[in-house]
Amino acid sequence: xxxxxSSLLILAGLFFYLAGxxxxxxxxxxxxxxxxLTKADNLGLGLLSAGLALHAQxxxxxxxxxxxxxxxxxxxxxxxxxxxxxxxxQETGS
Amino acid sequence: xxxxxxxxxxxxxxxxxVGLAWASLASHDERRGVILFxxxxxxLAVAWGRLLAPDVALAEAAIGAGLSGALLLAAVRKQSPGxxxxxxxxxxxxxxxxxKVVLQWLVTLLCAAxxxxxxxxxxxxxxxxxxxxxxxxxxxxxxxxGVSNPVTAVLLNFxxxxxxxxxxxxxxxxxxxFALGQATAGYQPAGPVFDxxxxxxxxxxxxTAGYLLWVGAHAPGGAFQAGATLAAAGVVxxxxxxxxxxxxxxxxxxxxxxxxxxxxxxxxxxxxxxxxSFLDYxxxxxxxxxxxxxxxxxxxxxxxxxxxxxxxxxxxxxxxAAANRQREEISR
Numbered sequence: 001x002x003x004x005x006s007s008l009l010i011l012a013g014l015f016f017y018l019a020g021x022x023x024x025x026x027x028x029x030x031x032x033x034x035x036x037l038t039k040a041d042n043l044g045l046g047l048l049s050a051g052l053a054l055h056a057q058x059x060x061x062x063x064x065x066x067x068x069x070x071x072x073x074x075x076x077x078x079x080x081x082x083x084x085x086x087x088x089x090q091e092t093g094s
Numbered sequence: 095x096x097x098x099x100x101x102x103x104x105x106x107x108x109x110x111x112v113g114l115a116w117a118s119l120a121s122h123d124e125r126r127g128v129i130l131f132x133x134x135x136x137x138l139a140v141a142w143g144r145l146l147a148p149d150v151a152l153a154e155a156a157i158g159a160g161l162s163g164a165l166l167l168a169a170v171r172k173q174s175p176g177x178x179x180x181x182x183x184x185x186x187x188x189x190x191x192x193x194k195v196v197l198q199w200l201v202t203l204l205c206a207a208x209x210x211x212x213x214x215x216x217x218x219x220x221x222x223x224x225x226x227x228x229x230x231x232x233x234x235x236x237x238x239x240g241v242s243n244p245v246t247a248v249l250l251n252f253x254x255x256x257x258x259x260x261x262x263x264x265x266x267x268x269x270x271x272f273a274l275g276q277a278t279a280g281y282q283p284a285g286p287v288f289d290x291x292x293x294x295x296x297x298x299x300x301x302t303a304g305y306l307l308w309v310g311a312h313a314p315g316g317a318f319q320a321g322a323t324l325a326a327a328g329v330v331x332x333x334x335x336x337x338x339x340x341x342x343x344x345x346x347x348x349x350x351x352x353x354x355x356x357x358x359x360x361x362x363x364x365x366x367x368x369x370x371s372f373l374d375y376x377x378x379x380x381x382x383x384x385x386x387x388x389x390x391x392x393x394x395x396x397x398x399x400x401x402x403x404x405x406x407x408x409x410x411x412x413x414x415a416a417a418n419r420q421r422e423e424i425s426r
Contacts, residue, residue, distance in 0.1 A: 071295075071298070074291055074294075074295075075291065075295070078287055078288055078290075078291040081287045081288075082287070082288060085285070
């Protein structure tokens with residue numbers, strides 16, 4: 001039961017990674033690529049770590065996996081913001 | 095997980111690593127090359143993980159990919175302010191590219207020679223029987239080393255000489271960095287979003303460094319990984335345009351820089367005076383002595399790596415703040 005649930009979560013996570021990667025390769029401009037990559041990968045990592053947490057030996061390991069997800073969430077949101085702002089500044093030339 | 099799927103994973107990993115290395119070297123845009131190099135370092139860390147060497151994996155991720163990447167990006171930024179090099183004199187470009195080709199071939203030959211030597215050493219080690227004498231010698235003596243992580247036991251006890259010399263190399267490097275003179279003022283103050291990240295990320299990094307230092311005694315971790323994490327906190331602070339990046343001023347900074355080698359030598363010499371041989375810890379004290387040396391080493395390593403990123407003698411906080419104010423006024 002746990003194996004099935006964990007596999008489903010991991011597969012769902014992989015699907016979002018795939019979608020994000022396709023978005024990165026196929027979308028026309030930087031902003032939409034950034035949007036696809038950041039959002040899809042954040043969700044993908046969340047599902048992946050939830051799937052892996054079901055296999056964790058103890059509560060501490062689960063918490064560590066969640067912490068990794070939260071740290072990546074904050075870092076990737078911030079870097080997406082910084083990249084987009086820099087691109088916009090270069091566009092407007094200010 | 096069965097053997098075939100692991101083999102497929104290893105194959106993919108290996109191809110990605112070699113592909114990324116090639117793409118990074120072949121890239122004409124330096125910034126792209128550096129970013130590919132960072133990705134290469136991260137995958138290399140995964141490869142070390144697959145080889146069941148989590149200590150090396152941690153060091154590779156923190157130093158090889160993280161801090162080296164930051165250093166290289168800062169170097170690219172310094173080298174080409176505003177990408178004006180494409181307008182350079184064509185004659186000069188030609189002679190430069192000639193020298194570059196010679197240099198590239200020289201580096202390629204040296205790398206091939208190094209790879210050949212390493213492959214020969216590996217084959218030699220594998221063919222000599224039995225080839226597990228060293229791991230067995232370590233696990234037999236682990237109890238006396240004061241720590242239960244074999245990697246730390248080798249680095250800080252059995253082969254403490256090597257680590258002492260590595261720290262001396264770092265001290266020499268930082269003296270070279272100081273010879274470059276005053277560092278530049280740094281980056282512009284960050285906007286609210288990045289500043290918000292810095293506010294909680296830096297304490298977490300400092301906490302992680304302390305954890306890595308402590309856990310090194312019985313699990314993967316240790317002074318180098320902890321020092322790199324601590325230096326990363328300083329790098330983040332500098333990128334965010336803070337005037338204080340965690341380095342002390344003046345004489346205190348010099349003490350921190352020399353602390354690793356200094357404490358190491360002090361422990362060794364004290365043991366000599368007590369009638370033991372150099373760095374031969376008494377088993378009852380080994381654990382505490384290793385922690386003492388590693389703490390000093392972590393501070394020195396962090397200061398060295400951070401100073402390498404700063405790229406010279408740091409200006410005192412007041413000067414940097416004044417320079418920032420001045421720049422703000424100009425931009426207005």
